[in-house]
Amino acid sequence: MNTGSPDVDPVQNAWHRLGSEMRRIREMRQLSRPAVYAQTGDDPSNLAKWEAATRHIPSDAMRRIDDLYGANGLLIALRDMAAEIDRAARVSPKADTGHAMDMEYVRRQILASLAALGTTAVLPPLGTLRHLMGPDRVQDWEEVVWERSLALHTQPIPDLVQDLAQDIIDFQQNLSRLGASSLAAPWQRVNAQLLCLMARALGSAGHRRESRGWWAKAREAAERSGxxxxxxxxxxxxxxxxxxxxxxxxxxxxxxxxxxxxxxxxxxxxxxxxxxxxxxxxxxxxxxxxxxxxxxxxxxxxxxxxxxxxxxxxxxxxxxxxxxxxxxxxxxxxxxxxxxxxxxxxxxxxxxxVGNIRGRTQMRLHQAVQQVRNGDIVAGLDLARAAVAELPEHDRTIFVRFDAEAVLTAAPRTLQSKREQTAAMEYQQVLALPSGSVSDAQA
Structure with a gap:
């Protein structure tokens, strides 16, 4: 996914993330800026400035463009989230407890994390993000954390990230209302656990930059909890x-x-x-x-x-x-x-x-590696291909892919028989790797 200029950190600038998404979707739809102007009346020079984040797009223009691009509300949500971050920074640039600054950071992190997944299905409704009022008892939040932790190995990652985004915004709002009592150990433990789950979900999906931001915040909260x-x-x-x-x-x-x-x-x-x-x-x-x-x-x-x-x-x-x-x-x-x-x-x-299909798949891939090493190359590659093919795309985490690629690494650089070459090619296709030689995949 195009994330805009490499010099711009979308975590730190929500408007650049929005502009990047606007341009990505427009180009995906094969629309020129003049073509957008012809259908919406929005001047091409303004569109260029909105995409470059040198000017903020008005909400009415955003609605027109979102509709034209068929973005299903994604761009509207990103625009409203960016505007909300700006409002929070203007209204509460400083706070004694640090919650206002944390909230701004968290919102930017969520914006970047959701956009990194690149699908409208994972974006929570903005009204929900802005107006959720969660439980006041820490015990209720501990139950929420437990439920989300059960879902980590079984729920599709985009769905889990959506749920965690709502939880984190809601929880941060609770912390800001609790004041000094929010620094108590039980609240900080819940805070740390929610942030850790978001870090793990994004990291397993391969979004290491977004994940590291959440890990940093999770560690801070864990240290505060003692x-x-x-x-x-x-x-x-x-x-x-x-x-x-x-x-x-x-x-x-x-x-x-x-x-x-x-x-x-x-x-x-x-x-x-x-x-x-x-x-x-x-x-x-x-x-x-x-x-x-x-x-x-x-x-x-x-x-x-x-x-x-x-x-x-x-x-x-x-x-x-x-x-x-x-x-x-x-x-x-x-x-x-x-x-x-x-x-x-x-x-x-x-x-x-049984529900932990990712863990079970990794074990099957370990079996496949050992079969290949033992010389039963076709059987090993076929086992690996079946294991990966049975796994939905959203479950092919970095952990699964790491083990899946180890199967190819275990194979000889030069495959002797036609059956071995065919098995390797079919496996590469399942992994969406280049269809060249095994040695190419190992390089």
Whole structure:
């Protein structure tokens, strides 16, 4: 999706995001500016200024253009959101509690996040965003967080982001009304968890820039809450995302060290997740001994977890046995020199909830990698193709694609038989990769 000039950060300038979307849709509809003028009466020079964000488009012009472009209210919503951000900045440029500045930032983040997904289906009604008044009791918000955490592994990401956008705006409005009491630990924990869920949803969809903004705010809220276990979980989870985004290894290892320090020896999901990442990263580095040590330490810490964590198979906050098995399988599949662990893959498949189709798909892809490595190239590629093809497009997260592309990496650079070449070509087509050779896909 075209996001406009590379020098413009759409998170910081909502009007540039709107202008970028106006231009993108106009060009997609193959409409010139004079053609727009002929049908709406809006001067081409004004349209150019609106698209460049050097002038703000009036609401009546926006309605005409949205209708002409068949944007189904997307441009109207983006325009109203940008105007609302400006109004908030003018009315409350400063506040003792910092909520006004946070609200402006959050609104801009939401604007950028929704626009990044590029579909009108994910944009909540502006009236809903502006006028929601959520529950005043923190317990009610804790229930909201729990429901959203259950949806993280099962709900289509665009739908989840829409729900979270509404929740976050609503929650921030509540914080601004609560004043000093909003800084209490329970409120900040809920704040951190909502922001973390948005970061995870956007990150899994591949929108790393938008995701990182939410991670930064989630960490701030977690630190304000004083909950070291929560902070440890966030740092470890951010490392998970960073690994699949190919971020520098040392940065990731630093995050795991921070997570372990934040937990202060308490048995919690953050500690087990951080050790999981150390095992996976060291395996990928070819440090077999270091990976095995981390796996053994993780197994010991897993036994210390409360049942509420190790027995939580459904929410975003648990670390059940299948996650342990996933760690062992990942180290085998993506590591160098690690012993095979088909037992872990089979155990993970047996225990992953049926609704977690992304996790189950990753395990099937791990199986496919091992089949290819064992020389059964056609069977491995066919298994991988079937696993990915069965997954809806919105469920093909960065985590799934990471494992899916590992299947091609496992294949020999030169495929000998026609059946192998055909299987590789069909798999590449499912992945929407170039239809050239496997070596091209690996480069």
């Amino acid at each position: 909950d070291g276990q929560l902070l440890a979980f966030f740092l470890a989870q951010q490392t998970v995302q960073g690994l699949y985004e190919h971020r520098p290894v040392q940065v990731l290892l630093n995050h795991t060290d921070e997570a372990l320090a934040a937990a202060q020896g308490a048995p919690c999901a953050g500690v087990v997740k951080a050790l999981s990442m150390q095992a996976q990263i060291r395996a990928m580095q070819g440090n077999v001994q270091g990976s095995l040590i981390a796996l053994r330490e993780q197994a010991r810490e897993f036994k210390r977890l409360p049942d509420s964590v190790s027995g939580d198979h459904d929410s975003a906050w648990g670390f059940p046995e299948e996650r342990m098995m996933h760690t062992r399988s990942f180290a085998t599949i993506h590591g160098t020199g690690m012993p095979d662990d088909d037992e872990a893959r089979q155990a993970a498949l047996a225990t992953y909830p």
